[in-house]
Amino acid sequence: MLQRRTVVDYALARRATLADLARGVVSRREVCDAHPDLLRAARHHGESIDKRCPICRSPQSLVHVTYVYGDELREASGRARARSELVALSLRHTDLRVYVVEVCRDCSWNHLSSSFRIGTKAPEPGHTDPPAVRRPARGRAVGPVRG
16 A cells, blocks of 8 residues: 655646636646647556546546656656556665656646645655646646755
8 A cells, every 4th residue: 555645636736726727817828838848748648537637627538647756766857657657666665756747648737736745654744745847827847846
């Protein structure tokens, strides 16, 4: 079983972005701006989710792309991984950061869905991890962050 620590769910930021789009505060072009590398990862490593894209309403084009970061991974840090790999990674490594990005392969919608830590390291009492994802206002993911 996968033990996740310091879980952050970005559902509120997602709803705020969609509300801003509906009110005209942001344009569709601003929210459908996935980087070509993210779209490539979505095509090759994305795992389908049972939801329609909130922008284009396309069925079966919405996927989750999971990125794993950690010093122990060395050059493999920051690569897209299958969720099925996370249990094995968490047992082999001390502390890894995982970011799950929601991506539409049709219209390029993308949003950070959640982040969490895995690994054999026990969390320190009262310790809160600082956010490690660069994002402009409204919680939109800019892209994978090295580090």
